[in-house]
Each structure stands twice: as structure tokens, then as C-alpha cells.
Amino acid sequence: MTSKERVHAALRREPVDRVPVYMWYHPETTQQLAELLEIPAGKVADAMGDDVRQKWVGGNYAMEGIVHDQEGCTHTDFWGIEWVKLGYFNQIRKYPLQHTSREEILRFKHPYDKIETLLQQMEPILPLGDKLFIGCDVSPCAFEMVYRLCGMDEALMNLLADVELSKKMLRDASGFALKLAEMACERFPIDWLWTGDDVAGQERMMMKPQDWCDTIGPQLAKVVNVGKQHGLWVAHHCCGATRPVIPDLIEMGVDVLNPVQGNCPGMDPFELKREFGGELSFMGGIDTQDLLPNGSAKEVRRVTEAMLEGMTADGGGYILAASHTIPHETPIDNVFAMYEAAGISREEIFDRAANIRNNQAT
Amino acid sequence: MEKYVELQESIISGKKDKVGELTQRFLDDGRPAKEILDEGLIPGMAVVGRKFQEGEYFIPEMLLSARALNVGLDLLKPLLEASDVKPVAKVLVGTVKGDIHDIGKNLVSIMLRGGGFEVIDAGVDVSPDTFVQMAKESSVDIVGLSALLTTTMPSMQETVEAFKSDGSRDKIKIMIGGAPVTTEYAEKIGADGYAQNASLAIEMARNLAGV
Known part of the structure; x- marks a missing residue:
């Protein structure tokens, strides 16, 4: 079974030779694996046996796609957002529309002239599409883009204090993601459209679920709909306690929910599977906040095995992944433990790494 | 006191202009600032904290109430x-080195200000030495450390150690919070307390301040 066949089959709840895997690594974790496997960092996913390859073509490229060598290095993205490398990731240092006038906010234009440049980022993975499952990530799709522009406080307060402005900003943000999605779906032979919009915290959603339904949800739905119109699976990423809006996500056509942070209220993976598993697949769930960095390899293997059993009880609908990026303080044995639970042995991984080295040498 | 009900309600509903107008009117009427604070603003914010804790309010409501509170x-x-009225206690808050996530830290600041604490915000990516220096300069009673990332939690321990090395650890209380943080972690690194959310942080700060 190729990776592509495996992921499609799992999402259709058809039999698979093993559960599909799509891990996100902290850059330092990737580096540790690369050194151990004696391969370039860019080949780690190949050696590990991950089934999905995906590129950020939306604003997330500026956050994680651009990798600076030095701490403190900065860049300004196409939206005018200034990012600084801080502790491996780029984080926002300057929000272009924070503390500006309402008029200036209303005048703001998303960088439609850069869409071609953004889409070009897909090119390196497209040739892999005969065997691997290919995704295109157009996130952030609505609210998350708005808070990158005007800062979290203003974005949240405007939801209640200036609904008209808030809706306009959300419409503009989702309009850009929608255009990216349309062009990506028309141009590239992708397997899923990846959407994302972080609106939840550790304990609950940032805003009232009803306010999300009134303002953010309808804008996100437009982007999701692009994938559905093209007959693709649509995946959606939102960290934290998203339970209250899962029915809305399903209704708008989301097929796969990520990252399933089981330690947040209402996000127990097995409960979600029971309640929504008939209509929704899941990707994630292996805890990055405690289990992976602090647990033993034995515990990780046990939890992963239980996760696989519970989350595929109806024959599929699950992609093995951590509940976010695997932090770099995670013992490497814990990473292997997840793969071993999925039937990917350490030996198999080292064999693939050896093949990668051989292919590079010849 | 009944005359402050409208001011309290304006805080609760986050109406900043109304809070400004009412606060000014009470001052013009000769009411003591301490009374307006203790009977208008603080009880209003207490309701906001309770509504947040009970799940009725979310972050936008809290931010609007905080903005209204600040006007007052x-x-x-x-x-x-x-008139030499002292705050409940002085608290220095900041997100630890390597981490620039500030939503949680800002919510804690809001609730503490609303509870009558004086809050000095050190910002984000704050080094242990900066925490020590700022705590000294402002003679704070409590230091609040925030971290969202598991990768930056060790900065909390380094900050606690920096206070020890400086010899000022016994003069201040240290409370910590953030998504990956736990009571056990607080104990492990020698902090004085952990609060799970902004609303509980104020209770923790009161305990630590002995009020």
C-alpha cells in the first residue's frame, strides 16, 4: 500500500496495512533525528515513514517556513507582519494594524500580488504525489490572520465592541485564504486542503462559541467549501478546547480535525471519536505537553497503542500524530515508541535512512 | 453601596466611556478615590472574574471590562x-525568556489590577536577571512568571534561581502559570504557587500577599 492509498483508505474507513502517520517536529527534534539517522534534516520524514507531505502556502509560511540561523533575526512578511526568531520559531514582533486608526484598518489590502510566489512553495512536493499523500495548507483562514494583523487584544475586543469592523477584517482574511485555496485546488493534484484557525485556549475557546458562529465560522466555511467543491478531503487545525464548535466544523464539511489536545476539557479523543467519529476523522492526540517530553518510552508506546485501538475502532478515521509539534526535549526513544506502536520499527527506519544515504552517495 | 451599582455594572458590561463618566462624577461629588475603587471598580471586576470562572464570560468580555476598568x-x-493609599500588593508579571506568548500573562495582569493590586508588566521574553532587577527597582511583593511552551519552562526555574543567587528570594513570593505548568512543577522549582487560570491567579496572589 502506498502512503497515498493508506491515508485515503483510512479516511474512508477501509482496511489499511497500518495506520497512517503524519508527525510535526520541532526543528531541533528534526535535527536530532537527522544526526542519529545520519541523513539531511529534509529527509527525516522519508526515513521515519510519514505518509503526508504538505506545504504552507498561507501566512504560516512566515511563521515556520522561513528558518533563520540566528536568534533575534527578523523578517517582514507579505502582510507587513514583523517576525523575530525566538527559541527556534518565528514569533510576531510587530502587528501592522495595531494601534492604528479604523480608517487605516479599512484600507488594508491582503497581498494578492504575492499569491503566485506563495503557491510556488508547493512545487518541491508535487513530484512525490504518486506515492505520498499531498496537502496544501492555506491557513490561517480567518480570526488567526486578523490577530496577526492587529494584535490579539484588539482582535478579540472588536468581536464585541466593533462587530462591523471585525466582520470586515474576517471577510478580508478569509477572502485571501479562499483565493489561495481556489488556485491551489485548481492547479495542483492535492489530496487534502488543509485549513486552520486557532481560536481556542487550554481551558476553553477564546470567544463565546456563539460569537464564533456569528462572526468567524461563516468565513471559515467559505474556505472549507473550496476543498469540498473540488472533491477533496478538508482538514482543519485548531489547538485547544474546540469541542463546542466541532458540530459546526462538521457541518461546513471538515473531514479531519487536528490536533486533538486530549488534556483540554471536552477533548478526550475517545469521547470525540464516539460522538463525532461517524462524520469526522482525527489526526493527533499524543500529548506533547507532558507525555512526550516527560514520559517513558514504555508509557508512550502504551498510550499510542491504546490511541490506535480506540481511534480506529470503526475501521479507520485516524492519522497518528502528536497533539502538536514534537518538542525538542522529547527523548528520541519516545518518538520511536510512537512509530513502533504503529508498526514502523526502529530497524525499518534505520534501513530507510541507510538507503537514503546510499542514494545520495550514488 | 447602592450608589455604586451603576459603576459596577458598567465595569461588568465593559462600557469604558460610562465608567469614565461615572468615576468623574463621583470625584466631582467629593467621594474619596479609595471608596470609588473599593466599592465601584473592584466589586465590578470581581463579578467579571466570577463570570469568567463560571464560563459565562470569555476573553473578549474580560478585555472590554479591563479596558473600562483602566479608564476608571x-x-x-x-x-x-x-492620599497615600497603598495597593493590596505590588506584583511584577512577565513571560519568561524565550517565550513571547502574552495572552495568559495579560489576563492575569487584568485580574490583578481589577483586584486592587499594582501590576508592573515586564513584558515578554524576560530574562531572569531582568526579573530580579525590576523586582528590586519597584520593590514588588510578588513575581508572576508565565510560559506557554514546554521548551521555555526551564526559564522559570532559572528565574527562581536568579532570585536565590541575588539573595532576594526570601523577600518576594513567586507564582507561576501557563498551559504546561502544574502545581508539581511549581513545587519542583521552588516557586510559591501555581494558578491554573487568571481568575484563580488573583486568589493565589491574595494568599501570597497574606490578605
Whole structure:
């Protein structure tokens, strides 16, 4: 079974030779694996046996796609957002529309002239599409883009204090993601459209679920709909306690929910599977906040095995992944433990790494 | 007191202009700044904290109430200082080195200000030495450390150690919070307390301040 066949089959709840895997690594974790496997960092996913390859073509490229060598290095993205490398990731240092006038906010234009440049980022993975499952990530799709522009406080307060402005900003943000999605779906032979919009915290959603339904949800739905119109699976990423809006996500056509942070209220993976598993697949769930960095390899293997059993009880609908990026303080044995639970042995991984080295040498 | 109900309600509903107008009117009427604070603004914010804790309010409501509170506090502050009214305690808050996530830290600041604490915000990506230096300069009673990332949690321990090395650890209380943080972690690194959310942080700060 190729990776592509495996992921499609799992999402259709058809039999698979093993559960599909799509891990996100902290850059330092990737580096540790690369050194151990004696391969370039860019080949780690190949050696590990991950089934999905995906590129950020939306604003997330500026956050994680651009990798600076030095701490403190900065860049300004196409939206005018200034990012600084801080502790491996780029984080926002300057929000272009924070503390500006309402008029200036209303005048703001998303960088439609850069869409071609953004889409070009897909090119390196497209040739892999005969065997691997290919995704295109157009996130952030609505609210998350708005808070990158005007800062979290203003974005949240405007939801209640200036609904008209808030809706306009959300419409503009989702309009850009929608255009990216349309062009990506028309141009590239992708397997899923990846959407994302972080609106939840550790304990609950940032805003009232009803306010999300009134303002953010309808804008996100437009982007999701692009994938559905093209007959693709649509995946959606939102960290934290998203339970209250899962029915809305399903209704708008989301097929796969990520990252399933089981330690947040209402996000127990097995409960979600029971309640929504008939209509929704899941990707994630292996805890990055405690289990992976602090647990033993034995515990990780046990939890992963239980996760696989519970989350595929109806024959599929699950992609093995951590509940976010695997932090770099995670013992490497814990990473292997997840793969071993999925039937990917350490030996198999080292064999693939050896093949990668051989292919590079010849 | 009944006359402050409208001011309390304006805080609860986050109406900043109304809070400014009412606070000014009470001052013009000769009401003491301390009374307006204790009977208008703080009880209003207490309701906001309770509504947040009970799940009725979310972050936008809390931010709007905080913005309204600040309008009132700005009017009262010079008068409180002139009459030598002391805050409940002085708290220095900041997100630890390597981490620039500030939503949680800002919510804690809001709730503490609303509870009558004086809050000095050190910002984000704050080094252990900066925490020590700022705590000294402002003679704070409590230091609040925030971290969202598991990768930056060790900065909390380094900050606690920095206070020890400086010899000022026994003069201040340290409370910590953030998504990956736990009571066990607080104990492990020698902090004085952990609060799970902004609303509980104020209770923790009161305990630590002995009020």
C-alpha cells in the first residue's frame, strides 16, 4: 500500500496495512533525528515513514517556513507582519494594524500580488504525489490572520465592541485564504486542503462559541467549501478546547480535525471519536505537553497503542500524530515508541535512512 | 453601596466611556478615590472574574471590562497616590525568556489590577536577571512568571534561581502559570504557587500577599 492509498483508505474507513502517520517536529527534534539517522534534516520524514507531505502556502509560511540561523533575526512578511526568531520559531514582533486608526484598518489590502510566489512553495512536493499523500495548507483562514494583523487584544475586543469592523477584517482574511485555496485546488493534484484557525485556549475557546458562529465560522466555511467543491478531503487545525464548535466544523464539511489536545476539557479523543467519529476523522492526540517530553518510552508506546485501538475502532478515521509539534526535549526513544506502536520499527527506519544515504552517495 | 451599582455594572458590561463618566462624577461629588475603587471598580471586576470562572464570560468580555476598568483607574490613580493609599500588593508579571506568548500573562495582569493590586508588566521574553532587577527597582511583593511552551519552562526555574543567587528570594513570593505548568512543577522549582487560570491567579496572589 502506498502512503497515498493508506491515508485515503483510512479516511474512508477501509482496511489499511497500518495506520497512517503524519508527525510535526520541532526543528531541533528534526535535527536530532537527522544526526542519529545520519541523513539531511529534509529527509527525516522519508526515513521515519510519514505518509503526508504538505506545504504552507498561507501566512504560516512566515511563521515556520522561513528558518533563520540566528536568534533575534527578523523578517517582514507579505502582510507587513514583523517576525523575530525566538527559541527556534518565528514569533510576531510587530502587528501592522495595531494601534492604528479604523480608517487605516479599512484600507488594508491582503497581498494578492504575492499569491503566485506563495503557491510556488508547493512545487518541491508535487513530484512525490504518486506515492505520498499531498496537502496544501492555506491557513490561517480567518480570526488567526486578523490577530496577526492587529494584535490579539484588539482582535478579540472588536468581536464585541466593533462587530462591523471585525466582520470586515474576517471577510478580508478569509477572502485571501479562499483565493489561495481556489488556485491551489485548481492547479495542483492535492489530496487534502488543509485549513486552520486557532481560536481556542487550554481551558476553553477564546470567544463565546456563539460569537464564533456569528462572526468567524461563516468565513471559515467559505474556505472549507473550496476543498469540498473540488472533491477533496478538508482538514482543519485548531489547538485547544474546540469541542463546542466541532458540530459546526462538521457541518461546513471538515473531514479531519487536528490536533486533538486530549488534556483540554471536552477533548478526550475517545469521547470525540464516539460522538463525532461517524462524520469526522482525527489526526493527533499524543500529548506533547507532558507525555512526550516527560514520559517513558514504555508509557508512550502504551498510550499510542491504546490511541490506535480506540481511534480506529470503526475501521479507520485516524492519522497518528502528536497533539502538536514534537518538542525538542522529547527523548528520541519516545518518538520511536510512537512509530513502533504503529508498526514502523526502529530497524525499518534505520534501513530507510541507510538507503537514503546510499542514494545520495550514488 | 447602592450608589455604586451603576459603576459596577458598567465595569461588568465593559462600557469604558460610562465608567469614565461615572468615576468623574463621583470625584466631582467629593467621594474619596479609595471608596470609588473599593466599592465601584473592584466589586465590578470581581463579578467579571466570577463570570469568567463560571464560563459565562470569555476573553473578549474580560478585555472590554479591563479596558473600562483602566479608564476608571487612570482617573483615580493620582488621587490614590496623593492620599497615600497603598495597593493590596505590588506584583511584577512577565513571560519568561524565550517565550513571547502574552495572552495568559495579560489576563492575569487584568485580574490583578481589577483586584486592587499594582501590576508592573515586564513584558515578554524576560530574562531572569531582568526579573530580579525590576523586582528590586519597584520593590514588588510578588513575581508572576508565565510560559506557554514546554521548551521555555526551564526559564522559570532559572528565574527562581536568579532570585536565590541575588539573595532576594526570601523577600518576594513567586507564582507561576501557563498551559504546561502544574502545581508539581511549581513545587519542583521552588516557586510559591501555581494558578491554573487568571481568575484563580488573583486568589493565589491574595494568599501570597497574606490578605
